[in-house]
Amino acid sequence: MKLNTFSRALLLFLLVSQAVKGDEEFVVEDIQVKGLQRISVGTVYNYLPVNVGERFSLDNVAPAIKALFKTGFFKDISLEREGSTLIVNVVERPSIAKIIFEGNKDLSKDDLTKALKKIGLAEGKVFDQQVLDKVEQELSRQYFSHGKYGLKIKTDVSNLTRNRVGIHIKISEGRVAKIKQINIVGNNVFDDKTLLRNLELNTSNLLSFYTKDDQYSKQKLSADLETLRSYYLDRGYVNFNIESTQVAITPDKKDIYVTINVKEGDVYTLDKVKLAGNLVVDPPELIKLVKVGPEEIFSRKNATETSKAISDRLGDDGYAFANVNMVPEINEAKKTVDMTFFVDPGKRVYVRRINMKGNSKTRDEVLRREMRQMESSWASSSKIERSKTRLERLGYFEEVTVETPPVAGAADQIDVNYSVVEKPSGNLSAGVGFSQVQGIVLNANIAQDNVFGSGKRVNLAFNNSSYLTSYQFGFLNPYFTVDGVSQGYNVGYTKRNAGQINIANYSTNVANAGINFGIPLNEFDSLRFDIDVKHTSLSATSYSSNQICDFIYGNNGTDICANNSNGNVAGGANTRKKVKATGDSFLTLAPSVGWTHDTLNRAIFPNKGQQQRFSALATVPGSDLEYYKLTYKHQLYFPLAKDFTFRLQGEAAYGNGYGKTTALPFFENFFGGGTGSIRGFKNNTVGPRDSNGYAFGGSSKIIGNAELFFPVPFLPETKSVRLGTFMDAGSISDGFKTNNLKYSVGVSGEWMSPFGALSVSAALPLNAKSTTTAADGTITGDQKEMFQFNFGQNF
Template sequence: MTDGFRRSACRIPPLPARPLNDSFAAFSGTAGGRSCRITLARHVRSLYACLLILTWPSLSFAFESFVVRDIRIEGLQRISEGTVFNYLPVREGDTLDEKQSAEVIKALFKTGFFKDVRLEEDDGRLIIFVEERPSIASVKIDGNHDIGSEDLLKALKGIGLAEGKVFDRQILDKVEQELRRQYYSRGKYSLKIDSQVTELPRNRVAVNINIAEGRVARIKQINIIGNNAFSDEELIQDFELSTSNLLSFYTKDDQYSKQKLSADLERLRSYYLDRGYINFEIESTQVSITPDKKEIYITINVKEGEIFQVEQVKLTGKTIVPPEELVPLVRIGPGDTFSRKLATETQKGISDRLGEEGYIFANVNMVPDINQERKTVNITFFVDPGKQVYVRRINFQGNTKTRDEVLRREMRQMEAAWASTTKIERSKTRLERLGYFQEVNVETPAVPGTTDQIDVNYSVTEKSSGNLTAGVGYSQFQGIIFNAAVTQDNIFGSGKRVSFNFNNSQINTIYSLGYFNPYATLDGISSGFDISYRDTNTGYSNYVANYITNVFQVGGNWGLPIGEFDSIRTNLDYSNTKLKTTNQSSTQIVEFIDEHGSEYSTYSSSLGWTHDTLNRAIFATSGGAQRLTGLFALPFSTLQYFKANVRLEQYFPLTQDLTLWLNGDIGYGGGYGGGGNSVLPFWEHFYAGGPNSVRGYQPNSLGPRDSRGYAFGGNSKLTGSVELLFPVPFAGEKLKSVRLGTFVDGGNVFANSPELSNLRFSTGISAKWLSPFGALMFSIAQPLNSQAGDRVQHFQFNFGSGFQGM
């Protein structure tokens, strides 16, 4: 009995040193004529509790309830009494019975603050004895290299294992399990983790996690057993997992991952199902590791089955649109080898077509009827269009700078109209093509409480559409380029563009001011103007005809959309050109000045047609653009001439990462009217060679030459390119602003009409980077048929200016 208290004396044997589970035992009985409540530590073995009861014959387990007139808490060190009282399910005046006493103990253990709780009663006073869990004084991690300590400690803090937190052994066990999972996913199966918990004064502990990462276990072999139709190499070539190769140090494809293996097994299954093996099965998969945990062997047992042919294809259900419109969408037919891929494409094609009519939730199911004896399959595409839905609202989110009207005028899907998947996606593409947003996403949630309405929600991530720049660039053709520019492509969020530029290089000094409004009218008619002044001294190029020009130009432009993908553009311009010779000017230039003078006023009109189906303005992967332009110097100009140009480009997506880009450029110019001033001035000649033309040859160096051997350009031009484009391998989203390519270029310029026998060709590799400082392009090219006198340049780059083929 303790001074001031009458307490029941109960004694229990000592508990195990380290509890192994979270169970606790509460016993009630009588001792010395008073009721007694004893609670064992929460972490106690069930077996130990049973033995304790069997060896405790003196206790009579009969609990006597009582009215709590006071509550006292003993054993607190860091935790306040108020905190404990907040968790207690009993208050003064309550009757405490056996059930409630168990709830009290359970509530206190649930807080995680205590490792032992004991209840006693003395004349109606409830006394709660607690033993606090220790606090964590420090957490230290040693031996980790693959996972940074800073990231690891941050993650540990998020789950409660951090300095100042209450220590819980269970949390430490979970940390060890998660560490093993992380390292196993990296192929380090020889991992060893040794966690040490050191007791410190004032009920504190220091946690040390020692990690021995070990070496990465590499995939030594992948075996497929049971395959007769295809070799192991054919089946494994599309796997994400692989045996070690030259790029494995970067791709990590030789490190085993359960998730990657599951994906590869699905690829294997698809490979067979796309080739008619309907009964293909993966019977088992074994993954074994050598005793030293350094090498992994994967064995896949398969059963191929037989090839099945398609005997009949049916289209049934409620097709909505005329069947003759759906038949061309069926990609698989009688006599074909069964292919799940083609069947899936058929399902998608039909669903998309119904989506154009407002049935965006249409469901097209493929029902195969397999004849095992004849090795044939009848395919039925069952069409369930669902309900026709219309759009209630179109909402925009994320456009904090750009006005809603700028986005809304790009919409091809209208509110209160039947929903069309094609129009919704086209609207998304048009938003992406504005150039104001880094990312555009669209969702079509159903309107709550309705079955025939949806909202279309576009979320955008804005990027800076305005630039105030001053910098230095370099071009192998123009040399060092000093530039300063104030450009706002989306001024005040209105979608209008205003720009002022200053550009100074060895060859050109340019001042320009421009304005463009893409929606001068609600119908999408655009308008704008440009004013510029340019000084050009070609003598610094060392290989282009030498002359000096000073050109002042002012003009207006208008654009008229004539369809979703087509537009017409016209310009009216006035330019004043002053021409000067240098010591290196050729006979052709001197004679031109003698005949036509040195100052020229040109009033020109140009007309252009564009058909543009590119999916993006920058780094497109599908679609194309065809541009036809014609420029005419009006009859009252100093010189009467014309220029016509056709540019074609098309992107073909081959795979998710590979894109084939074809482009061609054809130009022709000359004088008209038959008079003495009917001539195409030499500064309007076409040029070829260099980064945006035929790579591997110096810029503008191909074609006719003047009397001094410098490139003089020509009246016609023919160039083209075939390029295979792809992102930086294995970089994912990290380097999405970089695009690589391998190409074959061809072309030349000619004094009159093109001569195919004089075309120059080259091949090489290229890289294009939209850096924060400007567009950077470089290429390494090898001319294939250079001739004597051609200026070859294998490595070419351009920084600080735009480039084609983006």
């Protein structure tokens, strides 16, 4: 028979009465504690309600024993007296040396350990049988939330040396109970199919292995009931009510039946809509925010959005704690609702101080220059939130949070506290990547996006592959002026062998240097001005095409293409030419201007907002080559369900020559096909071909993309990895043409790994022409490539 703490204390009280006799009282000159193993003597002294020098009698026994039992450290306690010494005899409870789980599959050891820790059962803790008895209840709660109702748990306790125990928990999870049927009773206006497709819970289907929508949980049902209620209230059913819900499980605990009883009621329309209360903002301005009107069907959603819009508007004028309550007056006879939005702005508050916390490396001024909310000015909720977004977009922080606590003793003041978690802003890397186009890629990169905490950026990079050898140095000061004008420099050398990436046979050596300035126009728009000087050396090979020969001849005035065996010269028939091992070089000075509109919510894997970029580049008259290029790119992101994002993307580009240059230089052509373009077609192969049948690019480009991103099944990480399904379309041509658009569909995957960015896709071209290779090596048709990937490059 188990004794509770009180019973033990009473029994020990009777026993101690034999040791501390009758009403004999004595002064405690010493206290000795016997039986301790892990607990320190000081701990006992702290809890014992008697000290040396105090009087002790029978009346003090029960409180002393009760105080020590209350600690939970001991399973037996007794008190004795030897002369003037009080002796405390204790038997410690054993400590938990280890907890072993067996049979757990759905829940990890870490999940189970955390659950048991909440009830006080963990390695190193004092063992308590009463706590162990709660294990089944706690683990059942964890497994029930995962739909495991056939759970069986058995616990074994084994004694170990040094007053320790080991706990062995055997788990038989059983199978997941599936929702067999969901019944809605009482619905006449909307059928079951219409209502059920709005609920998260569902009967088993093809996607249930991923969505787990056929696994019942009380939390999911509560959310679904609110969804059902909102569905009716947003369609005018003011008196809609959920009468009851029943959840039944079969005896074998494998199937669940859910029944929801509803009362729909009648449809109500709005009669009068008005504003009341303290309208501190001009009423006409607030009326524009009202999303409901007379004779419209009542919608709780629209009414709630109206309340929020008015509250946000007041927040921009310093009324940070404004409340806007919607008060409906229902006329049962007319089936109408009079809606009043009662405005309580509260006190107008201003910001006393803006505090930064967590930026141990980054200077305060770097954060403060991103602030749109100023100190000693009226608080603005939109400016406070915008400041937070700007800090997130710096790229220096893993996390940014903001709090607006009121100032103690000042009803009209708040502080704005930004807390940041810094991440490494420097990068020193060297490694090997692989691209399906370029093959093995060697790279080394030294980058610091936040030099000495100043926010300035420095980059030194080297890349080498069969296609590309590149050395680049760049510097950017994002706040060259206090107004946010940026200034940057760049210098580099690049050698490209176009034949290695499915393009015509030629190579270029380019040395470049430039300076750029960025000018912010507002929160979301900016201009960029660049001036680049570039020296390009062009080399033809022994198998360069007629087009390359023609370009060199046309721009140099020298025929470097010798007759081939058939007597053809440059510009002749589409046959291979024997070209001398020579080339030409061109010096150009090219100013450019760009415009960017960016409302994306984050830099990596955004799910909301848009980005537009337009740039115009032209070499100045007198350059060895006179040409211009125009490009425009637009991205739109739409958040759908949780972790689901839809992206629309379009790109258009055009270039041409002017003055003494008759056309866009062929090595400045636009190309399409492959990752980042039209997937499913071999990289850079879409569009015009040269006389040898190799991709030659064109003076115009049109690319369109629609893609749905979603998380990887069974993988909780969503910030650095995702899957997608897409449709690509595009065209490369000389002059804009839409009659040769290429289409493809497929699936994709992206992972921002610690070693570099990985992009993979499996695509099916929808209208590819068959590829043929003539006896002379000339290629016609489209070159397809179903599986494509890049690793070690940004995407």
